Amino acid sequence: MLSYILKRIFVGLITVFTIATLTFFGMHAVPGDPLLKGKVVNEVVRKNLEEKYGLDKPLFVQYGTFLTNMIKGDFGLSFTQQNRSVNDIIREHFPISAILGALAIIAAAIGGIIGGAIAAVKRNTMADRSIMLLVILFVSVPSFVFAALGQVLIAEIKTRVGVELLPVAGWGTFKHMILPSLILGLGTMAFLARLMRSSMLEVVHQDYIRTAKAKGVSSLQIFFRHQLRNAVLPVITFLGPAVAAITTGGFVAEIVFAIPGLGRYFVQAVQQLDYTVIMGLTVFYGAYLVFVVILVDVIYGFIDPRIRIAGA
C-alpha cells in the first residue's frame, strides 16, 4: 500500500512538473511584450520592471528561478495588478472556490448515488426512466444554461409572486451558495448516477448475490450488505476526476453568479494575458487537481480490502 501511494505521488509530481514546464515555455512562446500591452513605458521604468520580474535574464535562468520559486510555493507578482502577489490572490479567493466545489461535490455524490441506486432497483419502471432522462439531460446541457435558467426562474418568481427564493448572484451567506453549488454539481451528479446504476446492475448479476439468496438473506439485507457496498466502490474512484470537473466547471459558475472565486480571476488573467498569474494559477490548479485524484485513489484503497491488503 505504501509503495503504491509513493508511486502515485511520484507520477503526480512528474505530471505537475510537466504542467509547469509546459506553462512556462508556452507562455514565453506567446508573442508580444508582456510589459507593454499597448502602454508606452519609458526606458528606465521598463528596465526596472524587467528587473523586478526577472525578464532581463536568459530564458533558462528564468526557468530555473521559476521552478525553484514554485517549489518554495512562491508564484510571483501579478503583471496587471501590480504589487499584488499571486499567492495573495490564491489565499484570498481559493477558499471561496473550494467551499463552492466542496458543496457541489457533496450534492453530486449524494444525489448521484441515491439516484443511480433507485434507478437500478426500479429498473425499467417509470422511476428508472425519469431518472435516466434527467441524467442524459444533465449530462448534455452545459452548466451555464442551467445557471441562466435558474436565475431567470428565480427572477420570474420574484416578479410574479414577490418572493425571492434565493439570491440570484453574489456570495456571502449560505443562501448564496445553494444555487451555484447545486447547478455546478448537476453534470457530475448525472455522471455518477449513470455509473452507480450500471454498477448496481452489474452487481445484481454477480454470483455472490445468488449465494446470499441461497443462504436465505432477505432482499433488504442483500441490498444493503452485499449490493450497495460493492456497487458504490467503483463509483468512489470516479470522485477524483469529478473533483477536477467541478473545479474547472466552477469557472463558469463563478462568472455567471458573480462569485469572487479563484476561477473568475484565472479566466480574467487569461483574458488580460497576465502572465505570472496565468502561470502561477495553472501550476497551482494543476497540482491541486492531480493530488486530489491521488488522494481519492488512496482513500479508495483504504476502503476496498482488495487493494488495502493485496496492494495495487
Next chain:
Amino acid sequence: MSSLLSIRGLKVEFSTYGGTVQAVRGVDLEVHKGKTLAIVGESGCGKSVTVQSILGLIPSPPGRIVSGSALFNGTEMIGKPVNELNKIRGKHIGMIFQDPMTSLNPTMKVGDQIMETLLIHGRYSKSEARARAIKLLEDVHISEAKNRVDHYPFQFSGGMRQRVMIAMAIACEPELLIADEPTTALDVTIQSQILHLLRELQIKNKMGLVIITHDLGVVARMADNVAVMYAGQVVEHGTAEEVFYKSLHPYTLGLKQALPSPAMERSQLIPIEGAPPDLFSPPRGCGFYARCKQAMTICSDNNPREFYEGSHMGRCWLHHPQAKGVEV
C-alpha cells in the same frame, strides 16, 4: 427409504431476446434422506435450472416456472413467497455453486459471510456465531481457522474458497445440500479433496445430497442414485449401479463411451457426434434423436415415454415392446 425432496413435472422457461427457451421440460426427481442423487448431463441440459428453481433462485424475469411441483419434506416449494423461502434457504437446504471465485462477496470477510447464515437462522450472539464459524472452517479443514476467519475471499485459493462455500452451506446443518458442479472450476487434486469432504460431511450430518455434474467419475464416487438429463428432460433414472451397468438410454451409453477409464479397456474414446437440440424450438420427438445411432422412425416425431425395469427408468422407444426385434 423416505423421500426428502420430490420433484414432479417441473417445467421452466426463459424468455430471451431471441425467443423463449424451454430449459426444463417436465422433470421428475426423487432425493432420499441421507442419500446422494447425482444429476448428470452436458452444459445447457437444464440441471442447474432444475435445482435452482426449487429454491426460487431462477432470475425472474426472464425465467418462469411454468408448472410442476417440488415437495421438500412434504411442503410445496414452487410458488412459495420469498419470505417463506428464506426460512428454508440456508437453514434446511444449503447450496454450493460452481465458481468459488465469484460466489463469495469480495468485500466481506469470510467469517462474516459464514456468520450471516448463522445469525439469520439461528439464535446466536455475535461471539457465538464467530466461534461457530471458526469451528465450521475447521470442519472443512481450513488450517489456522482462527486467523482465516478474518480474511477476505481474495486471500484464499480456489479450493479453499470452495471449502468456505461448503462451510457456509452446512452452517445450519441442513437436511439437504445441493452442490451445483462443485468441482468443475477446480483442478483435479483439489476436486478429489472437495468430494471427499462432501462425503465426510454428508455422513456426519446425515444430509441428503444433490450433486450436479457432467463428470461420470464424480457420479461413480458419490452417487446412490443417478438421473441423466438431456435437453431439459430426465432420460434415465436409477441407482448408480443400474445406470452404469445396465444403461437404458443410448445417451448414457454414449457418455460412458466418452469416458476414459481403465476398467472399460478401450483404446479409443468415442465422442457423441453433434450438439444438443436448440431449446428455442425443442424437437417434437426424442431430444437425442439427431445424435442417436439407434434411432428409429418413431423417434423423430414421438417423444418417448418412460419405460421401467423395476425402479430403473429409461426414456427411450427401444424399450417399447414393439421394438423388441430391432437390432441395436
Next chain:
Amino acid sequence: MDSLIHAFGLLALDMEVSMQEEKERVLTTQNEFSQDLFQKQVKSVQENLIVRPSLSYWQDALRRFAANKQSLFAFYLTNILILFSFLGPFIWTRNPSHQDLNSPSMSPNMGKPAVVVDELAPVIPLFAEIPVISTTDETSDLVTEEKAIGSVQNFKVIGFPTTQNVVLGWDYVPGASGYVIYRNEVKPEDGALGIPLGDVMEGNQISFEDAQSLEARDYFYAIVPKDADGMETTHNTVLKVQVMTAISVDSAKSLGVSSEIGTHVRLSSSPLGTDSLGRDILARLMSGGKVSLFIGIFAAVLSIIFGIILGGIAGFFGGLVDDMVMRFTDLISGLPFLLCMILLKVILNVGPGESGITALLISLVILSWTGTARLVRGQILQLRNSEFIQAARMMGAKPGYLIVRHMLPNLIGVILVTLTFQIPSAIFTEAFLSFIGLGVASPATSWGSMCNEAIQSLLTRPYEFFAPAVVISLTVLSFNLLGDGLRDALDPKLRSNE
C-alpha cells in the same frame, strides 16, 4: 361423513385400478404403433441444423438500432441540426454579421412594418390662434370660463408615429394655460396615466414631440389641460398610438427598399429576434452552428485518428514501443483537461483578431486522443491473442493484411461508438470555453460565444441567450443519445445482458 370418506376411498381405488389397466394395455397391446415406426432410421446430416435464422453482425446491429426509437430520434435530430447549420444559410440568406443598429435587441418577430424618415427634420411646435377675449366681459363670465376648461378634443398624431419620434397634436382648449402629456405602455386605468413626458407651458401650443426611447409597440398617450393657475385639471384624453420602427434613408437604401421619406416598408423578419448589435439571431445560429459542429466533428475525427494510430502502434508492436506510448498516454491523460485546454488555447492563439478556431481544434486533438488510444490498444491486444488471428498468422498472413482484413472490421464498431461520444464532448468543451470568453472570438461566432454575448442581458432579453443555449443542448443531447443507441446496437456483450 363416513360414507363420504368411503366414496373417496373407492374413487382412489378406482383410479389406481384404471392406471394399472392402462399400464397393462400398453404392455399387452402389440399394435399400439405401426410396426414401420420401429425401423432403424438412416438420417441425413441436415437434421442436425439449428433452426434459428442467423443474422450477420451488421444486419443485427442495424436491426437493433432501427428498433430503438430513442436512437432513431437522435439520428434524425443530429441530421437536422447538421442540415440546419450547413444548408440553412442557403435558405435563410441574411448576413449573420450584418449589424443593423436600427433594430437592436428586437424580440422574435415576423417582419415589422417600418417607415422611412428623415433623421434631420426638425419638429417645429404648432400654435393655435387664440381668440381675443374681451376685457369688458363680466367677471362671472370669466369664472365660468375658467371652470369650463374641458377635456382636449381631437387628440391625434401628426405625421407617422415612429421609433424616432411621435408628434402629437390637438385642438386648443380655451382657457387652458398649458398641458401635461403622459405616456403609458398599458391602457391607463384609474388615472394611472404613466410617465409624465413633458409640460407644455403655453396654452395655445397644440403640438408635442415625444422622442424618448421609443420602441416599436403600442403606446397610450394622455393629455391633461392645465388651468389658469397652472394646476392640472381632472380631464384627460387618451390616445392609442401604434409606433412603427423608423429607418433612416441611408438604411432604406442599404436594404434596397424605397428611400422616399414616408414610405412604409416591411423590415426583414427575425424569427428569433436580433442581438444587441441588431444582428439576426437565426442567421447567427446557423453560422455559429457551422463553427460549433465543425469544431466538434473535426476535432473528434482527428483525435480519434490520432488515437487509433498511437493505440494501434502500441498494441500491434507491443514490448518497449507499447510501454513508451502508454507512458506518454498516461502522462497526457493525467493532465487536468480543461485547465490545459485553456493554457494551450492561450499559447496557440497568436495575436488578437484571431478567431481561435484553429487553436481550439489543435488543443482539443492534443488532449483528447488518449481514451481512443487506450481502447484501441486494448482491443488489438485482445485480438492479437485471439484464435482466428493466430490461425491467420500461422497461414502466413502479413501484418498489413492482418490489420486490414481481421483487426479493423472488429474495431470499427468500437471506434464508431467512441466517435459519437467524442463529438458531443468536443462541442461541450468548445461551448464551455467560448462561454467564459476563451474560445471562439469575434468576428467568428459559435453557439458558446453567442451565449457569452447574451448572458449580460439575460434577465431583460432571455431569448437571446436561450436560442443558442437550446441548440447546444439539443446537439449534445442528440449525439449522446445516438452514441448510446450505437453502443447498444454494436456491442454484443451488452446484447446478452439485456
